[in-house]
Amino acid sequence: MTVQMEADKVLDCTGLLCPIPVIKTSQAIKEVEVGQILHMIATDPGAPPDMEAWSRQTGHELVDNTEEDGKYLFWFKRTR
């Protein structure tokens, strides 16, 4: 059970395939302050491993993620 986290910005990537969710997430993380939370929603089946890799590569922390009704939910904390 994941407790739904408060987010400072929500990015809906429902229906979008690679590379768009990653590109949009990279743009959106710049629109929150360092320490704030970006909530991203995707349906691309490649999203869970992709977004974990995105977090490793960019250094922005993947605070939590879960799957709900065929949607993949991610919470990222901007670290820099």
Added chain:
Amino acid sequence: MTSTAQEAGTNVSTLESPGAEAIPEPKKFAMVASKGGLDEVYPILIMGSTAAALGWDVRVFCTFYGLDLVNKKRQKKLKVSAVGNAASPPPINGLEIKVPTIIGMLPGMNSVATWMLKNWMKSSNIPTFEELYDTCVESGVQFYACATTLGVMNVDMDDIVEGASCLGATAFLDFASEADVALFV
């Protein structure tokens, strides 16, 4: 070597505000684009735009038919070849019928194959070639026109899109030799 790298790391982090991690040098990604089919340049744009989104330094060397990727006149007219692709899928989803190669040779079939690919991309919400190319450029992907190909194909630098510069293989290999990832497409 290791101690030097560690020292360098320490030096960098002391320049940052306390607690902040040193921003590492971006990873380098070298790609050679040697083909000019729409289906053959899509992977380059997808890989390139994704890597740029990760903050990597992405450079694409456009050589041979890959030069079309940065050719103003031809960039917007890239096509899918209807022949020579043993994996070409059936025209109607779910039908296990392959189009015989001889049909692909008929006039206009390249346009049909191109239309099909564009349609699939559209229905999957994948951006068009133009949109993906613009995304690459806006996110800092650097395209190079191969100097030799310019000469061989009689293409003038005036025909090359703005932002793409002319480069030789030696200069590109100089970058590629330090690349973390290198792909030939």
